[in-house]
Amino acid sequence: DAMVIQNPRYQVTQFGKPVTLSCSQTLNHNVMYWYQQKSSQAPKLLFHYYDKDFNNEADTPDNFQSRRPNTSFCFLDIRSPGLGDAAMYLCATSRGLTTDTQYFGPGTRLTVL
């Protein structure tokens, strides 16, 4: 049974056209993360929510935003996608911010035309 669900699995958008990626979880975890992963690279943390508290990484571009309307859902908004934003976007959850295991979703592959 899926615990971290991402939709859609594949997303194609046009250069500059806003896009929203979705993540939901059935684990009732407090923390939800968004990572960007480019080909042959490790996941790179963009930001996370601890409950409703948002924590942005210092090097995350302003083009990337996130919303968490409730415990179960978290969204990644890319306001004006560029060609360099084509990547796999991974959502993860954990119970807390300490050494709790992070559980990843299957990812959304974003293509920018």
Add this chain to the structure above:
Amino acid sequence: GESVGLHLPTLSVQEGDNSIINCAYSNSASDYFIWYKQESGKGPQFIIDIRSNMDKRQGQRVTVLLNKTVKHLSLQIAATQPGDSAVYFCADFYNQGGKLIFGQGTELSVKP
């Protein structure tokens, strides 16, 4: 560890052999380490973890070794199977800021 470069190290093993995947980390203050397996087109999957007060931990067919003196972590997979083919990432937990720092990743290929 810190992710650098665009070319993943690769390891090719024969089915049934043991595999050893290595990882170096840079933050001497890290106290929690995790190995993730990522199959093509999927998200990372937790394999095993170890805390800094241990130097060895065993799971099903997997063993993680931690050498804090040289800041080195290894993952040993016994009797490697074709289903083990994937990219393996080590990650260490950076307590200030509460985030994982992923290493570069190693691509394991299992030959039948």
